[in-house]
Amino acid sequence: MSRGRVPFMDLKRVYDVEQACSMPNTFQDDDDDGDDLWPLGEIDPKKLKFPCCIVWTPLPVVSWLAPFIGHVGLCREDGVILDFAGSNFISVDDFAFGPPARYLQLDRKQCCMPPNLGGHTCKYGYKHTEFGTAVTWDDALSASARSCEHRTYNLFTCNCHSFVANCLNRLCYGGSMEWKMVNVAVLILTKGKWVSASSVVRSFLPCAVVTCLGVFLVGWPFLIGLFSFSLLLVAWFIIATYCFKNIMC
Numbered sequence: 001m002s003r004g005r006v007p008f009m010d011l012k013r014v015y016d017v018e019q020a021c022s023m024p025n026t027f028q029d030d031d032d033d034g035d036d037l038w039p040l041g042e043i044d045p046k047k048l049k050f051p052c053c054i055v056w057t058p059l060p061v062v063s064w065l066a067p068f069i070g071h072v073g074l075c076r077e078d079g080v081i082l083d084f085a086g087s088n089f090i091s092v093d094d095f096a097f098g099p100p101a102r103y104l105q106l107d108r109k110q111c112c113m114p115p116n117l118g119g120h121t122c123k124y125g126y127k128h129t130e131f132g133t134a135v136t137w138d139d140a141l142s143a144s145a146r147s148c149e150h151r152t153y154n155l156f157t158c159n160c161h162s163f164v165a166n167c168l169n170r171l172c173y174g175g176s177m178e179w180k181m182v183n184v185a186v187l188i189l190t191k192g193k194w195v196s197a198s199s200v201v202r203s204f205l206p207c208a209v210v211t212c213l214g215v216f217l218v219g220w221p222f223l224i225g226l227f228s229f230s231l232l233l234v235a236w237f238i239i240a241t242y243c244f245k246n247i248m249c
Contacts, residue, residue, distance in 0.1 A: 037108050038077055038136075045195045048099060049079030052108060052137060054164060055100035056188045062155075064206040066230045068189060071097045074164045076138050082145055084163035087153040090145040096160075101199035102192035108137055112172035122172040131177065132170050140170045156236065161185055180241045 040051040053075045062069050073083030073095055081100070085091040112122035113135050122128055132147075134140035144167040151158055161181035168179040194200050214222035 040077060041079060043103070043105065044079070045100070047079075048081065048093075048095065050075045050081065050100065050103050051077055051079040051105070053079075053103045053105045054184070054188050054192070055081055055095065056102040056192060057095065057098050057100050058203045058206075059097055063203070064210045065226060066233055067204055067207040068185075068230075069233065070101075070203075071095075072160050072164050072184065072188060073100075074141060074167055076141055077136075082141055082163075084148045084151075084153065084160045088149050088151065089153075090148055090163070098202075099195070101195055101203050102188060103195060104188050104192040106173065110174050111137065111140075112175070113137075113140075122175050122177075124172060124177050128172050128177060133172075134170050137171070140167050144170055157240065182237055182241050185237075 041049065043050050043053070055073050055075060056070045058067065058070045071083065073081045073091075075081050080093045081091075081095045083091050083096055085096040112120055112124075112128065112133070114120045114128075114133055115135055117129060120128060132143055134143055144163060147166060148163045151162075153159060159181065161184045164184050165179040165181060168174075168184070169177045173179065211223070211226065214226065
């Protein structure tokens with residue numbers, strides 16, 4: 001090759017780069033419009049597929065005494081359930097304690113998923129970046145799952161609700177980074193839909209049977225004790241969540 005001549009292949013590469021730069025950024029336009037979200041499949045309780053849903057199921061023994069206490073998980077865009085089922089363990093497509101009884105599908109358009117530091121749609125900006133952001137719904141679940149894989153499970157301080165709250169904070173869902181165990185539980189209990197009539201029976205029948213047996217064997221003091229137990233549980237979660245944040249995960 002003579003000195004000063006540029007190889008044909010180099011010229012072709014330069015041309016390709018210039019052509020790519022001159023093309024309209026279709027993907028960026030889609031991002032600006034907010035219409036690039038992956039379409040979700042249908043909710044299918046028989047196959048245990050709940051795309052982008054919070055799911056809830058009653059716990060054995062505990063839910064017999066306090067039916068508002070249960071186990072929660074969060075689902076990927078393909079409907080697969082992820083839940084914090086034990087210390088250093090995130091269960092995938094194997095929901096602990098039985099199939100979901102309630103579900104609530106969340107709106108991905110209420111999430112802040114910035115592609116860069118300047119792409120925040122929430123009011124938190126740097127705080128959100130420091131906590132950890134995600135570019136997709138499934139990316140947020142994966143990051144939260146990795147975080148919980150190094151945590152010790154505790155029913156009272158670090159449980160399945162903590163995993164869901166961590167993910168919602170990572171997504172800044174609803175423009176908020178204040179998701180905790182309590183408001184996650186309130187959200188699914190107040191806005192969640194029942195999967196079926198049998199789910200309602202499965203959730204409340206054990207509590208009704210225990211209550212009737214307790215009243216029959218012990219009398220009205222059993223109801224007072226049951227009410228006190230429920231009140232103590234609620235008080236603990238509220239006080240620990242908002243007053244003793246250092247012991248919560």
